[in-house]
Amino acid sequence: MSAGSLWGKAARKFARDRLGMLALAVVAGYFLVAVGVWFGWWASGWPDLTGSKWEPVSASHWFGTNVIGQDIFDRAIYSTATAFEVGLVVALAATALGAVLGAFAGFFAGSWIDDLIVWVMGVLDAIPFYLFVAAVAFALAGNDWSMHAAMIATFWVGTGRLIRGEVIKLRGMEYVEAAHSIGVPETTIIFRHILPNTSHILLVQASVMFVGAIKAEVILSFLGLGIKDGMSWGLMIDESTKEVLAGFYNNFLAASVLMFGLVMAFNAVADALQDALDPRKVS
Amino acid sequence: MELLQYSLRKLLGGIPLVIGVTLVSFALMVYFGPDQTYLLLGKNPTPEQILEVRQQLGYDQPFITRYLGFLREIVTLDFGAASTGEPVMDLLAKTMPVSLILILPGFILGHVVGLMMALAAAYWRGRWLDKLIMAIAVVGMSISFLIVIIGFQILLSSSDGLDLFPVRGWNASTFADYLTYVTVPTLATMFVAVGYETRFYRSILVEEMSRDHVRTARAFGLPESRIFVRNILKNCLIPIITRIMFSIPQVAIGGALLIESYFGIPGVGKATYEAIVTGDQPVLKAVVSLTAILFVLVVILTDILYRAVDPRVTLK
Numbered sequence: 001m002s003a004g005s006l007w008g009k010a011a012r013k014f015a016r017d018r019l020g021m022l023a024l025a026v027v028a029g030y031f032l033v034a035v036g037v038w039f040g041w042w043a044s045g046w047p048d049l050t051g052s053k054w055e056p057v058s059a060s061h062w063f064g065t066n067v068i069g070q071d072i073f074d075r076a077i078y079s080t081a082t083a084f085e086v087g088l089v090v091a092l093a094a095t096a097l098g099a100v101l102g103a104f105a106g107f108f109a110g111s112w113i114d115d116l117i118v119w120v121m122g123v124l125d126a127i128p129f130y131l132f133v134a135a136v137a138f139a140l141a142g143n144d145w146s147m148h149a150a151m152i153a154t155f156w157v158g159t160g161r162l163i164r165g166e167v168i169k170l171r172g173m174e175y176v177e178a179a180h181s182i183g184v185p186e187t188t189i190i191f192r193h194i195l196p197n198t199s200h201i202l203l204v205q206a207s208v209m210f211v212g213a214i215k216a217e218v219i220l221s222f223l224g225l226g227i228k229d230g231m232s233w234g235l236m237i238d239e240s241t242k243e244v245l246a247g248f249y250n251n252f253l254a255a256s257v258l259m260f261g262l263v264m265a266f267n268a269v270a271d272a273l274q275d276a277l278d279p280r281k282v283s
Numbered sequence: 284m285e286l287l288q289y290s291l292r293k294l295l296g297g298i299p300l301v302i303g304v305t306l307v308s309f310a311l312m313v314y315f316g317p318d319q320t321y322l323l324l325g326k327n328p329t330p331e332q333i334l335e336v337r338q339q340l341g342y343d344q345p346f347i348t349r350y351l352g353f354l355r356e357i358v359t360l361d362f363g364a365a366s367t368g369e370p371v372m373d374l375l376a377k378t379m380p381v382s383l384i385l386i387l388p389g390f391i392l393g394h395v396v397g398l399m400m401a402l403a404a405a406y407w408r409g410r411w412l413d414k415l416i417m418a419i420a421v422v423g424m425s426i427s428f429l430i431v432i433i434g435f436q437i438l439l440s441s442s443d444g445l446d447l448f449p450v451r452g453w454n455a456s457t458f459a460d461y462l463t464y465v466t467v468p469t470l471a472t473m474f475v476a477v478g479y480e481t482r483f484y485r486s487i488l489v490e491e492m493s494r495d496h497v498r499t500a501r502a503f504g505l506p507e508s509r510i511f512v513r514n515i516l517k518n519c520l521i522p523i524i525t526r527i528m529f530s531i532p533q534v535a536i537g538g539a540l541l542i543e544s545y546f547g548i549p550g551v552g553k554a555t556y557e558a559i560v561t562g563d564q565p566v567l568k569a570v571v572s573l574t575a576i577l578f579v580l581v582v583i584l585t586d587i588l589y590r591a592v593d594p595r596v597t598l599k
Contacts, residue, residue, distance in 0.1 A: 123303035126578040127571065128533055130540045134559045135308065139315035211425075218427045219541055223556065237429055241545075244433055245441055245450060256430045264425035271421070 006200065006277070013276040020272025026265035030080055037081035045074055047231075057250070064250040066239065075231050076254040082232040083214050083262060086148065090213035093152045095206040098159025099198065103190050105160070106167025117164075121157045129154055130223070133216075137225040144228050147220055151213055159205040166198050200277040207270035211263050218259070233259045290583055297579030302354075304575035309353050312559065312567045314346060353568055362569040366561065371569045374554060382539045382550035384455065385465060389472025390534055394527065396473065397480025404481070405488040416481065423478025432471045432545055439467055453548040468542045487522045491515045520592040528585040532578045 014020055036042050050071050057064050064072050105117035124132070136150035143149075170176060171194065179189050214233075220226040221234025222241070233255040240252035328336075341349050356362050362371035404416040426434075438444040448467050455461040491497070492515055500510045540552035547553075551570065558566035589596045 119299055119303055122300050123307055126300060126304045126532070126575050127308060128540075128574060131555060131559065131571065132311075134556065135311040138559060138562070139311045215427050218429050222429050223541070223544065224560075234429075237427075237433070241433060244437055247441075247443055249437075252430075252433060256427075256434075259427065260425055260430070263427075264422065267421050267425050 010200070010276040014272055017272045017275065019268055020275075023265040023268035023272065026261065027269055030262050030265070031084065033077060034081040034084040037078055042074075042077060044078075045071070066251055072236075072250050072254050075236060076233070076258050078231050079233045079236060079255065080258065080262070082227060082230055083217070083259070086217050086227075086232070087210040087213045089148050090151045090155060091206045091210040093148075094155035094209050095159055095202050097152065098156035098205065099163055099195060099202055101156065102160035102163030103167050103195050103198070106164040107171055107186070107190050107194065109164070109168050109171075114164075117160070121160055124154055124157050129216075130219070133220060134223065134225055137220075147217070147226055151216055155209050155212060159202070159209070162201050162205065163198050166201060167194055170194050170197055204270060204274050204277060207266060207273060211266045211270065214259065214263060214266075286587065290587070293583040293586065294579070297582065300579055301357075301572070301575045304578075305354060305357065305572050306350065308567070308571040309350050312562075312564070312571070314349070356568060357572040363565045365558070365566050366563045371565045374566065375551065375569060375573075378549060378551045378554045381453065381455070381548065382543070382552060384461070385453075385468060385542065385548060385550055386472065386534055386539045388465060389469040389476065390530075392469065392473040393476025393480055397477050398484050400477065400481045401484030401488055404485045405492060408489060408492075417485070420478040420481040423474060424482070425478075426475075428471070428475050428541060429545075431474050432468075432542070435467050435471050435474070439470075451546045453546070464548075468546055468548070472542065483526060484519075484523075487519045488515065491518045494518075517592070521589060524585060524588050524592065528581050528588070531581055532574050 037044075047070065050065070066072055066075070101117050101120075105114045108114050132154055133147065133150040136153065137146040140146035140149065167190075176189060176193060179193055184193070217226055217232060218234035218237055221232060222238045226232065226234050226238075236251050236255035240249075240255070243249075244252050337343055341352065344352075360372070364370050365374050367374075400416050400420070404413040407413050436450065440446065440448045440450045448463055453464050455464065494514075497510060497514050500514050539548075539550050540556055542548065543550045543553035544556055554566060555570045557563070558570070586596075
């Protein structure tokens with residue numbers, strides 16, 4: 001990577017953004033917590049009954065216990081891994097889908113391929129999000145991945161539209177014309193010559209969708225359409241809806257505060273990325 | 284005349300979209316959706332009874348026949364009766380106004396407050412007030428809707444908080460009742476919207492404020508208020524119209540779903556969610572197809588509004 005490249009410049013601009021760097025450090029901290037959960041270093045005892053009902057905060061139960069005596073701290077820490085799992089799976093898959101379909105639509109703009117993809121985007125936009133997710137969840141009959149599938153199926157549309165617009169601009173550039181004229185196959189042009197030039201959009205979109213997925217998970221879990229097997233901040237908040245009016249706030253606070261920290265930091269990273277990568281953005 | 288021609292052409296162009304939406308929703312919600320056979324049968328049904336009910340529901344028909352039947356119902360706006368026996372159109376006529384008066388105050392306030400905060404931020408761009416407002420906006424965007432709802436409920440409706448408003452439920456028989464029940468949902472809706480709206484309005488305002496013609500107008504010594512209304516706000520109308528218009532279908536149905544299920548308010552969102560969970564097909568058909576039609580109408584109306592605010596736009 002040369003110092004004058006877009007990425008080199010962006011990296012230096014990002015490094016100067018103190019708020020962005022701080023947010024990145026926070027996200028990295030959360031990620032380490034999640035890695036620890038995946039390797040079983042901590043919080044593996046989240047389903048165990050280690051106390052009695054609604055114990056207050058103590059040295060052995062840092063955030064107290066829930067209604068059946070499970071440790072809330074362990075559950076909240078374990079949920080960090082779930083959040084990363086949902087966020088990463090949805091963001092990566094939806095970005096990839098949006099990139100490929102958006103690029104094909106843009107490259108073949110005006111042909112039936114473009115018409116078809118734009119029609120699919122319009123259809124997905126016209127169905128209200130939560131109805132769609134609920135419908136997918138019930139159509140897949142409670143499959144563990146139905147929530148992920150539904151989010152991926154709707155989230156890619158925004159990225160797809162952006163990439164389509166960018167590719168329409170890029171395909172008229174001279175270097176693409178040059179590739180055409182020496183007989184480079186069209187799929188090679190799309191994947192080797194055009195898509196890499198949209199990666200700054202993809203990076204920002206992926207970070208935006210990561211946040212979107214974590215936030216959607218909470219609401220879907222409350223509606224009974226979320227995580228089936230495991231523990232998540234959404235499930236903890238859902239559990240807390242029955243407790244807060246009785247004056248028991250530990251579940252609610254633990255999940256909300258941890259989730260707010262990650263989402264806030266990720267939002268700040270996404271903003272800093274956008275500032276660093278988009279030369280046209282006025283701030 | 285030009286307008287009429289244009290609208291008709293656009294309406295025809297919207298047909299593929301309606302077909303797509305109904306096809307996807309038919310496949311997901313009805314064809315692969317929950318099987319209602321055993322809901323309608325008593326305990327220990329005989330195989331003949333099962334067969335009879337499946338025939339009534341049309342489960343023995345091929346996909347395309349059932350889908351065409353679905354389309355016929357949309358064209359004639361005759362969706363039959365919900366599982367409670369109530370005609371679907373009556374159910375919608377009863378629940379739609381509830382959703383509207385529930386969601387509208389929060390929607391409008393979200394836009395108004397967002398616009399005010401964006402104006403202040405854009406006017407003092409780069410100064411501490413701008414930074415403070417934008418920081419508040421990011422904080423607002425980072426809190427989950429559900430957390431906001433629970434938070435306001437604790438603060439305003441619980442015995443640990445101010446205990447001013449009812450915890451849940453709905454009653455709009457008098458204006459005073461309406462106000463007590465609508466306040467907490469409205470505050471939550473507004474709170475969630477403000478972060479996004481502030482960022483949106485600020486970004487378009489900043490873009491328009493830094494245009495050359497604004498600088499020129501200022502150089503000619505035109506009053507600030509006039510520059511703002513004529514040279515800045517007027518040019519911002521197109522993105523604003525787009526944003527408001529395209530949130531209408533979502534606000535009318537999707538947006539109310541969480542609020543309505545949380546507070547137990549009998550609106551369209553709750554009725555639809557219950558219909559999905561129980562597989563009440565007539566309700567689903569009606570809601571999804573009406574949303575799709577609303578979406579197409581919104582697209583057409585948006586284009587016509589563009590024409591009204593920007594003479595450079597032609598209706599082709």
